[in-house]
Every structure is written in structure tokens, then in C-alpha cells.
Amino acid sequence: MKNILITGGAGFIGSHLVRLLVNKYPNYRIINMDVLTYAGNLANLKDIEDKENYEFVKCDICDFEKVQKIFLDYEIDGVIHLAAESHVDRSIKDPFSFAQTNVMGTLSLLQVAKFAWEGQFEDKLFYHVSTDEVYGSLGEEGFFTEETAYDPHSPYSASKASSDHFVRAFQDTFGLPTVISNCSNNYGAYQFPEKLIPLFINNICKNKPLPVYGKGENVRDWLFVEDHARAIDVIFHGGKVGDTYNIGGFNEWKNIDLIKVMIKTVDRLLGREEGTSEKLITYVTDRAGHDLRYAIDSTKLKDELAWEPSLQFEEGIEKTVKWYLENTEWLENVTSGDYQKYYESMYKD
Ligand code: NAD
Ligand code: DAU
Secondary structure, three states: OEEEEEEOOOOHHHHHHHHHHHHHOOOEEEEEEEOOOOOOOHHHHHHHOOOOOEEEEEOOOOOHHHHHHHHHHHOOOEEEEOOOOOOHHHHHHOHHHHHHHHHHHHHHHHHHHHHHHOOOOOOOEEEEEEEHHHHOOEOOOOOEOOOOOOOOOOHHHHHHHHHHHHHHHHHHHHOOOEEEEEEOEEEOOOOOOOOHHHHHHHHHHOOOOEEEEOOOOOEEEEEEHHHHHHHHHHHHHHOOOOOEEEEOOOOEEEHHHHHHHHHHHHHHHOOOOOOHHHHHEEEEOOOOOOOOEOOEOOHHHHHHHOOOOOOOHHHHHHHHHHHHHHOHHHHHHHHOOHHHHHHHHHOOO
């Protein structure tokens, strides 16, 4: 029996990872530790919540004593740390909560792991899930590799970069066994509709304006979320301790082109005439410090651990749009209440 602590397991990527590991490893006990912020939603895990090898514990990663007790009670062997504040626009409005959760929360977890595992580091692993945004912004050409120097621009990416540095510092200073992965933009089911893809699918369905930042020319590399979860599984089990792995889809899209694909797909699936919703495109003030282009080179992961994305983007986006169209109750639940206030404050101009 292995006891694996997953932080942030009620969020978007975390819930896909929890589902994968619970179903794939019946001999592991998967402990999902999440404080359930606006982005954490236990409805994301309804299908596996009764499994014998799954447990949920409500806890803030910053609560050192409570986390320490969880480590002892569950005899934790491995941590996969995803809990974070994750939305760039929110980090521009409120950088403090990003430093608190992403930096102090990660540091607190590292300290707990170090104390709990002192003298028995073999067979233990602290896996930190990070982002390609720590590398900054690319021009027209080139890719982020594992050797690219850190150059974060937003409070979100600065907080993630800082947490990555703390993880490496614990590896180098104390010998805590760690591994880090830096992934590109994820898309798929259960993503909170503050991020581009679910936000725009929802707005197209409801005939609401589509707020395109700047000229829509920024480029992102999109990866299907279940492929990210598979990559984390592969790295957790086969990655080299102390190493970093980049995860990406080799799938770059200019925002405006991606938005047109979403419009086409939603219109077709709703039986609307092709292009009907193009009129919803509304160019708005650009995001402050908006990184132009992200592109990840995930060759190391392919060469060392034989991981590759399983889905072509066209298939992934079709599946994703269908999921949001079929799961209107989920969408209604997460967009009621505070979401309206968030939306008004974020898109008021
Ligand atoms: P998310 O915002 O959907 O989920 C974050 C989860 O963390 C939520 O369940 C939330 O309740 C929980 N959480 C937040 N603060 C917490 C705290 N103090 N204590 C305990 N739990 C807390 O995020 P996501 O998009 O699933 O991202 C997960 C991780 O992957 C993050 O670390 C993010 O930086 C990283 N990442 C995300 C992407 C992406 O495209 N979404 C890409 C690369 C890396
Ligand atoms: O690259 C990995 C990162 O991807 C993760 O670390 C972050 O947690 C995740 O949120 C994501 O960050 P982005 O800022 O790239 O994702 P977002 O969905 O917010 O925006 C994608 C692009 O779309 C970006 O260029 C900004 C633009 N955009 C976004 C929103 C929400 C718009 O034009 N309009 C919008 O309303």
C-alpha cells in the first residue's frame, strides 16, 4: 500500500489526476487534500468519491500543523502538489493571495515533508506541478526547454517560479527527493470558466460578448488535460529525482484562431448556421504584461519516459465542447453566485 497525498485534487487538473490514479492503482490510497476555494469543486470527483482507495481531507496547505497531522495519520509516502491560485488575471488584481498560497503554502508543505520523512528519504517523493509561464515569453520562434532561464512576468508566474526555486532549494540543501514538471496550457472537462476555453464556450452558448485581449495575437500551446495527468503519472513513477520535465502538446494556436475554432464547433453542435457567433468577438483592453507566446519542448519526456500527447487538438476540442454542452448543470452551478461579481469586476470596461 502506498499513501499518496494530492494537493488541489478538487481543481481542474487535480481532479483528472485523482481519477486516473484512483482507477489505475487500486493498491494505492489516494488522499485528496484541498481547501475548496472558488476553483475547488467536489462535484468534479462524483464518479470516484465512493472508491475504497480514495479519501478527501479539507485542509489549507498553509496550515502547517494540520498538514503535519495528515502526514502522520496517513503515513504519506509521496506528494503530488497541485494546489495553487492559478488564474493570471486574478493575480494582477490580488498578488498577495498568490504569494500566500503558491509560495508560502508550498514552503509549508516542503517543511512538513522534510520533518515527516527525515532519515527515511529513500522511496519518498515530493512532486511539484508547475507551469511553462515561469520561463517568460517567447518571440516568433524557439521553444522553452528545461534549461531555459526563468523570467516570469505576472504575479502568478512569479509566485510559481518562486515555489519552483524553494522546491529545488529543499532538494539541494536538505536532500529532500523532489521532481518538478512545467506544463503548457491545459484544456478539457471541469475547467473553471474564468480560463479562455470554458469561458468562451459558455459565452458562445449564451450569445454573450467574447472578450479578446489586445489583438488576439498571443500564442499558447494547448494540451488535453488527461494527457497532462498521464504525464504526471509517468514522471511520478519513472522521473529522475532532482530533475525537471517540460510537458507540452507541440500544439500552438494564436488566440483568435483558436476562438474561431471554438465558435465553429459550438455553432455546429448547437445547429446554428456556420459563423453565426463570430459577431460576438469583442476586442478589449489587453491583459497587463501579457506574454506573447509560450511553446514547450517536451522532447526530454518523450525520450526518457516515452510520453506523448494521445489526442489531436481537433479531437480534443470537439470532446471538450461536447462535455460543456452536455454538462450544463455543472456549468450553471459554478457560474451562479460569486461568479457574476467576478465577471463584472474583471470585464467591466
Ligand atoms: P485550479 O485553480 O483549477 O485548482 C486549484 C485547486 O487548488 C483548487 O481545487 C483549490 O481549491 C485548491 N487550492 C487553492 N488554494 C489552496 C490552499 N491554500 N490549500 C489547499 N488547496 C488549495 O488549478 P489548475 O488549473 O487545476 O492547476 C493546478 C496546478 O497546475 C497549479 O499548480 C497550476 O499552477 C498548474 N498548472 C496549470 C495549468 C493550466 O493550464 N491550468 C498549466 C500548467 C500548470
Ligand atoms: O501556460 C500554462 C498556464 O496556462 C497555467 O499555468 C495557468 O494556470 C493557466 O491559467 C494558463 O494561463 P493563461 O493566462 O495562458 O490562460 P488563460 O486561459 O487565462 O488565457 C489564455 C489566453 O487567452 C491568454 O493569451 C489570454 C487570452 N484571454 C484570456 C481570457 C480569460 C483572452 O483573450 N480573453 C479572456 O477573457
